[in-house]
Amino acid sequence: MNVSTSEKILDVAESLVVAGGYNGFSYADISDAVGIRKASIHHHFPTKAELVEVLLDRYVQRAVSGLKALGEQVTNPAKQLEAYLGYWQSCILDASQPFCVCAMLASEMQMLPEEVAAHVRAHFRNLAIWVRSVLEAGVEQGLFSLSAPPEQEAEILIASVHGAMLSARALGKPDVFSAIVSPQLARLMTPR
Amino acid sequence: MNVSTSEKILDVAESLVVAGGYNGFSYADISDAVGIRKASIHHHFPTKAELVEVLLDRYVQRAVSGLKALGEQVTNPAKQLEAYLGYWQSCILDASQPFCVCAMLASEMQMLPEEVAAHVRAHFRNLAIWVRSVLEAGVEQGLFSLSAPPEQEAEILIASVHGAMLSARALGKPDVFSAIVSPQLARLMTPR
DNA sequence: AATTACCTACCTATTAGTAGGATGGCATTC
């Protein structure tokens, strides 16, 4: 319960970004949701760009440590991928966070302040590195059979995840997400 | 050269939507690009929602007739898919239209006026139907071997395309698009 | 005494949108 105001601001801002992107929310929206005056938000985050930068920093950091923790907790690469995809599936199904913050911002890339854009790029690279390493470990253990280099297979899987989010959102059907993603995972695990 | 003002407005608005989405542009931006006063844009399109609605109508209609023309011109289903993917690949490579208007708006779905959202949904459905029918024709001719029902394979391909657009934009590397999409197409065409 | 967190009150620029006037082409009427 004892969560600081700046955390509350970041939480609200994050969900607003997920809903409508960088240009889809204002300090007034945050003000309403948090129950604090606009000027007070500026006290914590002088500019909108800085706010989103911190928000992204937190998001990317959380993703990194989340995936790292997953790696320590679950050793089977196949189960690791399942957990990653399952995470998003449940977020989308219960509508708690029906879109990746970075995927959202990626679509607005051309209009983002450079510092924000850099964070988005970093997330995409981090994610690709993680998926790639999981795929490589899985191949080594004979769990996956890839039809392309692991680097490329990683990009394909990531694109499928983001594309599936888009389709699910566009059609207003959360279950579309797993209909797209599950076969992609199954394909990797199919024994040759 | 003799293109009407309202066409110019729609052209400019379309490229602005591609760049930054619904909330990423204003009548002032259009005004600057077209060389006409803001009020004159309101003469052609009373509200922003109506403007984007007409824009989307045009876009979706163009897509439908484009795909239909493709079907009449190219009979081989494999070549049809290649042409569809190649279209986007060249758009992204030469940066002429580095994103699908509907994919862009799909990410903002939650904040869109309902009429606009309906058009976006329609495009996703149309596209799925087209891809599905091409896949079915290809299977019948022994060109494709699907590992999931054609409906699902269509959704997968569409998600890959949109996800690939996102990744290419996020990373600032246009060639990422075909690195993701080509193997997906190859996979469908792989003989059993 | 200084700092943190919040406030009221304000600022300027921009947003979508409106009111009403000027221009100019086109069809109807005389």
Place this chain on the structure above:
DNA sequence: GAATGCCATCCTACTAATAGGTAGGTAATT
């Protein structure tokens, strides 16, 4: 064929609301 009225296009000039951001003050901690 000239005068008529009409209507589409575009304009200047405005509006109210909202955008991101600032100035300066208060009250409680440190």
